[in-house]
Amino acid sequence: MKRRDCTLHERLMRVCMVHPDLGIGGAERLVVDAAIGLQNRHHSVVFYTSHHDPNRCFVETRNGQLQVNHIRPPFPRSIRGKLHILLAHARQLHLTMHLLAPWSPKYDVYFVDQLSTCVPFLRMFARTPVVFYCHFPDKLLAEGELKFVDGKLQRKHVGLLKRMYRYPMDWLEEVTTRQADVILSNSRFTARVFASYFPSIRQTPTTVYPGINISAYEQQFDAVNPDIAAVASQQPTLLSLNRFEKKKNAALAIESFARLRQHAQLPQMRLVLAGGYDPRLEDNVQTLTLLLDLTRTHGLSLNVIKSSTSSVELPKLDDTSPTPDILFLLNFSDEQRTALLTAPSTRALLYTPANEHFGIVPVEAMCCGLPVLACDSGGPTESIVDAPATDRTGWLRTPDADEWANALTEIMGMRETERAALSQRAKDRARKVFGMEAMAENLEHALEEAVGMGAPGVPLLLWIGLVLAVLGAYLA
The missing domain is CATH 3.40.50.2000 (Glycogen Phosphorylase B;)
Incomplete structure (x- = not known):
């Protein structure tokens, strides 16, 4: 993308990075390095997360180098080892409520990682563009149900209850991801999988490789x-x-x-x-x-x-x-x-x-x-x-x-x-x-592209249907 012709001050961005669990995995390392890279390019970066354990996190998220807002949810991660994805949605909706509170700071763009539940609500109520970073569709990671082997989707036998549980979760993942202004992927491999198994999404993900410090x-x-x-x-x-x-x-x-x-x-x-x-x-x-x-x-x-x-x-x-x-x-x-x-x-x-x-x-x-x-x-x-x-x-x-x-x-x-x-x-x-510099530059271009799109429009009927569907899923 061609960089906009403006001064450094005019193109500095206030970036809010939304991550479900700021622990010590590969995805977390990516967003931490991305945040540092953006800060090095003089942008303001703030994290919001539902989980941040000072004993199990990257040092940059606990030593003050990065600003982290840990919003503790009232929901557990699982119930007796079950309902992980349902509770993950609930935890992120709780986090989204804090992001949308009247007293919460305003940002130029949201960078959402891993879980897309919050994407439509941030666009709808904050009227702020959203960039979503896709590591891999959750529908292909569900243990015991789907296994993706480079080019082929293998289904395992699962019971009726599991299929009934997964169907609204998979639908919610696709429909919320579709609302992002810009969609990124961590590899061309992920982008190919994404295009194959999210057929309703016409936007082709742009690959931004993870960078390291x-x-x-x-x-x-x-x-x-x-x-x-x-x-x-x-x-x-x-x-x-x-x-x-x-x-x-x-x-x-x-x-x-x-x-x-x-x-x-x-x-x-x-x-x-x-x-x-x-x-x-x-x-x-x-x-x-x-x-x-x-x-x-x-x-x-x-x-x-x-x-x-x-x-x-x-x-x-x-x-x-x-x-x-x-x-x-x-x-x-x-x-x-x-x-x-x-x-x-x-x-x-x-x-x-x-x-x-x-x-x-x-x-x-x-x-x-x-x-x-x-x-x-x-x-x-x-x-x-x-x-x-x-x-x-x-x-x-x-x-x-x-x-x-x-x-x-x-x-x-x-x-x-x-x-x-x-x-x-x-x-x-x-x-x-x-390198972190290469990732930060590519990510900066994607964020600038989203900001350049202006305040998102909201199809009212779509959102009424989405809100009712989400409420129905959780009440069930």
């Missing part, structure tokens, strides 16, 4: 810090950074590591599985338990640690080792992440999720010059260059343990000159395509 990976850290010392090792290390969720498929990393050690005869290597862990989430607990059992099945030693900033209780284990083959790191700190990504002993990052919508972790690894091995589907096919070998920044392979072990054998066998050349290519690509 490259300077955060260049900062020095204290090597004698107990947290850093706990993860440091001279052993050749393979690294996996992911939340402890079943869909992240960290089991692939363990299986590949076991085969590599067996076939390549590299007994002194280790694997570090680091990620977010919340004992309140059944999926997290079950996934960690399964990964520990898989480690034992392969006869590998293990240990489980956490960062000093984490308040979670470690599982009680009788078979931990001070020098484990596999180290499980729960809720790592930013310093631990950077130390692991930049350590000379770390040889590769293993990114195991298939059909990931984007995946910021491979970009973080490339920023640090670390070779990446990822699945050949979804967002990583856009961030990682596999061929030709002269341009390579990583390896893309089908999620098969034998294929991954073969790729890791190739990675471990690289000459120092080859590794140095790949490292520089990866750093250059991360900075040019996925």
